Amino acid sequence: MSTPGEDPRNTPPEPEPRASDILGQALGSAARRAGLDPSAERSTGHVVWHAMGGWRGxxxxxxxxxxxxxxxxxxxxxxxxxxxxxxSLGLSVxxxxxxxxLRLLQRTPPSAALGGLIATxxxxxxxxLTGRGEDNFVPGFITNAAYGTALLVSALIGWSLIGLAAGYLMGEGTAWRRDRxxxxxxxxxxxxxAALFYARLAVQLPLYFAGDVATLGTLKLVMGLPLFAPLIAVTWLAARALYIRKPQ
Structure with missing residues (x-):
């Protein structure tokens, strides 16, 4: 905004937000909604449970x-x-x-359930369409490959997606990149x-090609929340250790 008497034409334009800023803000907001705020005084168990959505989630x-x-x-x-x-598919959907x-009737945010409905x-x-039960798992393979690749590439080029989320969650933007x-x-x-997502592919893809639908579905469940929860805990504890300093 220009001050009185100042020619607006001489006011330098505000810098355009960088892609890292936009992505970091989006990731940080998503992490905050999931309850992953290292500055919050909460137990690890509470944070993990909140990130999974509680019993309903x-x-x-x-x-x-x-x-x-x-x-x-x-x-x-x-x-x-x-x-x-x-x-089988009809019951699942x-x-x-x-x-x-139920979320719509109770007027609670339906985003999680709606996303699950669309994916299912x-x-x-x-x-x-294909008549093959194993194809019910193809979208999950694509998701795991995409997430795993994005996380791996972000780490290798020095722009960790975890760092971007934590940086904007803690209000320091990309300043974390200057801290070794x-x-x-x-x-x-x-x-x-990235290893979690690739591990799912490594274990489940052979079962997909073998057409072992029952085992594939069982292992998808086993490699879902039971592996997601401890990694969430490790991520939260590591971020908290980086940013929250105990009083001397």
């Missing part, structure tokens, strides 16, 4: 996939080896729809998250 994340695996396994014909794919409707419906549509200790910690955290 766990149910919305786990139950549609669990219902699919159970229904698929129980409907396998002993003679043909074929399962009732439409029924139907449950995801119920979770979304898209995966089911692909599986129904922070750069090193955020580098390894990004690699750890």
């Amino acid at each position: 766990v149910a919305e994340s786990v139950l549609p996939g669990l219902v699919f695996v159970v229904a698929y396994t129980l409907t396998i014909d002993r003679d043909t080896g074929e399962a009732n794919l439409p029924l 139907g449950l995801a729809l119920v979770f979304t409707l 419906a898209a995966a089911a549509a692909l599986a129904l 200790r922070k750069r090193r910690v955020f580098f390894w955290l990004a690699l750890a998250w």
